[in-house]
Amino acid sequence: MMVDMFANTANAILIIREQQNSRYIHDCTKSFCHVTGFNQEALIGSRLLSMPDSAISELWPLIDQMCGMISDKLPESHAEMDLTAPGNMHIFAELHVKPIRYANDSYYLLTFRDRSEHKWIDDLLVKHRLELSLVLTSAGSITSMRSYHEPIPFDRQTITMQPGQKFVADSDRERVRAILNTLRSRSDAAAESLSFKLQLFEDQYLAHALIKPFFYPDGSFRCFAVCILSVETLDQSDDKPIRNMTIAMEEYGQDEMNEPSFKLRLLMLKRNMTVTKLAETTQISLTTISNIRNGKIKKPQRLTAHLIAEQLGVSPDDIWGPI
Structure with a gap:
């Protein structure tokens, strides 16, 4: 199975197969089963948008959305979310999706990292x-x-x-x-x-x-x-x-607290604003928000900076200085 390639990783891995404009779970690691509370038999073959209600119901449409964002201009997508795993364990997760080709079919590789x-x-x-x-x-x-x-x-x-x-x-x-x-x-x-x-x-x-x-x-x-x-x-x-x-x-x-990404993380924490929520309210992609928050994008475009700062109740200059 494809997931055997990732057998030695500690991260939770999910393989998604795209077929007729729908996305299905093709394979997953045991770590991913532990996170979601589903066994492999219940997951494999299931359509992402048809998963049964559970404590992690918000995870499946987010994964589907991240896969749908992949294009030539956006070869990877990122997101962060809070979820409650089995046993009432609260997890802050970092999600990363990228496309893979296997046997001439289209698949996506999701890496789920616990960043709690x-x-x-x-x-x-x-x-x-x-x-x-x-x-x-x-x-x-x-x-x-x-x-x-x-x-x-x-x-x-x-x-x-x-x-x-x-x-x-x-x-x-x-x-x-x-x-x-x-x-x-x-x-x-x-x-x-x-x-x-x-x-x-x-x-x-x-x-x-x-x-x-x-x-x-x-x-x-x-x-x-x-x-x-x-x-x-x-x-x-x-x-x-x-x-x-x-x-x-x-x-x-150099004081790390002066870094724009550090200021942004603290503002989001103070406003109880997740990456997903900020992306929804600003209509900026999850990947762009994540890259700005993690410092991969040092200084965003003027409109992007304005939309983010407006949602956080500050001026863009308060985060990035003059843009």
Whole structure:
């Protein structure tokens, strides 16, 4: 089956076949079944616009719409949406559709990525001043590190190549490991406050953080999102904090909060505006909105910028500056 080509991916994959101007589910991975709550037998062969009502009913017409947008001028389409998976699990998903040719027939490949941990971090940015955020994988490695203020001389790439536990001081390592193990075994997935000694090579700091576990729809652990709220330099002689310190990675010398895509994400969060809703109200394509929000389009056309800013109650200059 076509989906065998994607057997090793962690993402949920759906293959859609187009026939007589209608689109049908041709194949899917088990991960996609876990997300939707349908088994493969119920999905394969079903017409997208004829799927039965369920908690994810809005997903099917969105996928059909994304497939219908594909053209020579628009070879791929993107969208984001909130949905409720089986077990009342709330997921913030990033959808990506592109056409594929197979045996001279027309198909579409949908990739469904769970980005809930990034949505949680973005939500926290509205409420708190964050120094640093990162994602800690199930294997313990650091990914998706972001910093938000003044830099210190540590290379981001060097840090992300190391296991996460290396950046916890020896005296705190067992305690932090026990807390993480408890969080990943809980079913409520609530965020937990944690203070620990942060070890950055030869220097130690007292870090105050919020940590939240995230899970796959089948209940298995996926990752931690870690938001560091503050960092204080420690007096090495008595382990007492002696001053506040802003921590950031070297590559982020320019304040990320001044980036238009960052401003747009925060405005959308404050207005509770999803990409799909913004696309509907502005009549701008989902792909264009997603590309602007993700920074792939740095400065949109004047009319596009005006329509987006108007829906968010600001001036285009507030997001992109003079256009």
